[in-house]
Amino acid sequence: MIPKKSEMFNHWGLSQETVFLNHGSFGATPVSVMEEQGRIRRLMERDPVHFIEKLSNEMWQDSVWELSRFLNADPEGMLFVANATTGVNTILRSLDLSEGDEIIVPDHAYQACRNAIDFVTNRSGARTVVVRIPFRIDDDSDIIDPIMSAINEKTVLAMIDTVSSPTGIRMPFEKLVEMIQERGVDVLVDAAHGPGIVPLDVDKLNASYITGNCHKWICTPKGSAFLHIREDKRSGVKPLVIGHGHSSELAPNEKFRLEFDWTGTRDPSPWLCIPHAIKHVGSMVHGGWTEIMERNRQMAIFGRDLICEALDTTPPTPDFMISSMSSVEFPSNEDIKSIPLDGDPIHNQLYDDYRIQVPVISWPNHNSKYIRISAQLYNSKEEYKYLSDSLISILGL
Ligand SMILES: Cc1ncc(COP(=O)(O)O)c(C=O)c1O
Structure with missing residues (x-):
């Protein structure tokens, strides 16, 4: 079941059926804008x-x-x-x-x-x-x-x-x-x-x-x-x-x-x-842009910690190096190649089976693969929990 949305979700025109955890790629424009x-x-x-x-x-x-x-x-x-x-x-x-x-x-x-x-x-x-x-x-x-x-x-x-x-x-x-x-x-x-x-x-x-x-x-x-x-x-x-x-x-x-x-x-x-x-986005919370950045940062840290727990790993950077996005690497011994043309299989499964929009990024230079979450005002804690539970199911952890 799609998790509960944040109380600010309705400011955006995002689909109710999607868990949108990828503000980082192209942003998302509020209805008023x-x-x-x-x-x-x-x-x-x-x-x-x-x-x-x-x-x-x-x-x-x-x-x-x-x-x-x-x-x-x-x-x-x-x-x-x-x-x-x-x-x-x-x-x-x-x-x-x-x-x-x-x-x-x-x-x-x-x-x-x-x-x-x-x-x-x-x-x-x-x-x-x-x-x-x-x-x-x-x-x-x-x-x-x-x-x-x-x-x-x-x-x-x-x-x-x-x-x-x-x-x-x-x-x-x-x-x-x-x-x-x-x-x-x-x-x-x-x-x-x-x-x-x-x-x-x-x-x-x-x-x-x-x-x-x-x-x-x-x-x-x-x-x-x-x-x-x-x-x-x-x-x-x-x-x-x-x-x-x-x-x-x-x-x-x-x-x-x-x-x-x-x-x-x-x-x-x-x-x-x-x-x-x-003006519009800045007025969505009392403390304006300073509060938006800090809220999103705290949410990204919250989500990152859940994913680290699910993947049995530790945070890759100190918290002061987190803004509104965070990447965690998948533990893996396989050789990492560039993302296939039809998309990364974990990304595809998260989207097709769980309706989660989140990037899974292959980085052959470092022989690693990452999941990168974003946090924007429309996201809720429940969405990151749903993502970490879905990863546990997909990866059989
Ligand atoms: C660090 C960095 N530079 C440049 C870009 C390109 O942005 P745009 O596609 O808006 O040109 C991106 C896009 O995500 C980025 O993350």
């Missing part, structure tokens, strides 16, 4: 020209300001992109790499972003330096030390996650940005899991570049993300799509904005929903 998107789209179609040439510009500016306020960022450097993959590509493909240059990336990085690094290093004779980080971690130094040891005079950039995708580790990104940049190396922060899952102060962080999704943890419609470029780096970055702005003779800061803001006709509604989503 979908309604706001519908309202904006209807407004657009009343007079598309007036909307695109006038109204949406004001709303866009408002979104830039609200997100900048939420993240304590300089609005002049705050750009909108469709997703973190685009943000990462925008920076990497603007780099003027020379033969022998090195880009550092920990092996917990998201594969699409790692591919983008390989693409730009391969074509320029530069080198991708993949830093191996263990899965089981006792302390920050298990992550910081190998990354810092990989830096040398050829290093031009390091890409650092806020929260790693396959392993759900809240990275010590604040310390890493400071330490790496002190060595004269730029950092590109991949905050795909950033706004709404970890406290982010972009100004204080002072990374050269940071990109992050709004459509994951602040629950905006899919296709809304940001890219923030520090002032001294702005003249070196071009959007992936060259449009009208390229030939404009505006002042540099206005040209920069036009180049990124107008990359051709598109539906701006996902970004225009950002102010509403920040």
Whole structure:
């Protein structure tokens, strides 16, 4: 029987029949935010020209300001992109790499972003330096030390996650940005899991570049993300799509904005929903976003502990490295291959037989396989108990 839902479940349009424990992959948009998107789209179609040439510009500016306020960022450097993959590509493909240059990336990085690094290093004779980080971690130094040891005079950039995708580790990104940049190396922060899952102060962080999704943890419609470029780096970055702005003779800061803001006709509604989503989701609990992040973190720890018990293992990281996601490895002696095209068998069985949506991730690099849970306000403790009981049945534990 499908377990009881949280009292906040009805804010979302999720299926009653599914136990949805994978907010991390693509987020989930609350009903009120979908309604706001519908309202904006209807407004657009009343007079598309007036909307695109006038109204949406004001709303866009408002979104830039609200997100900048939420993240304590300089609005002049705050750009909108469709997703973190685009943000990462925008920076990497603007780099003027020379033969022998090195880009550092920990092996917990998201594969699409790692591919983008390989693409730009391969074509320029530069080198991708993949830093191996263990899965089981006792302390920050298990992550910081190998990354810092990989830096040398050829290093031009390091890409650092806020929260790693396959392993759900809240990275010590604040310390890493400071330490790496002190060595004269730029950092590109991949905050795909950033706004709404970890406290982010972009100004204080002072990374050269940071990109992050709004459509994951602040629950905006899919296709809304940001890219923030520090002032001294702005003249070196071009959007992936060259449009009208390229030939404009505006002042540099206005040209920069036009180049990124107008990359051709598109539906701006996902970004225009950002102010509403920040306010709406933030008002679901008394303590606002600080409380949401802490509640979700406590729920992820609760779920992780149940899974560890079911799999007869121990928590792989200290609790301070947990945000709203947590991964636990399956005990196994078999050789781990990439996920088959038709999906991992445990994932499929959890979904087909128990209606649980949760990712099971193969990581051949570390010869391991993980289950990664997410926690969002719509989840209940009963759902994690149901997952751990289902794992016990499936695996015959
Ligand atoms: C660390 C990390 N980077 C990048 C991405 C890509 O996000 P998107 O598909 O929105 O571009 C993800 C997606 O889960 C991720 O976890």
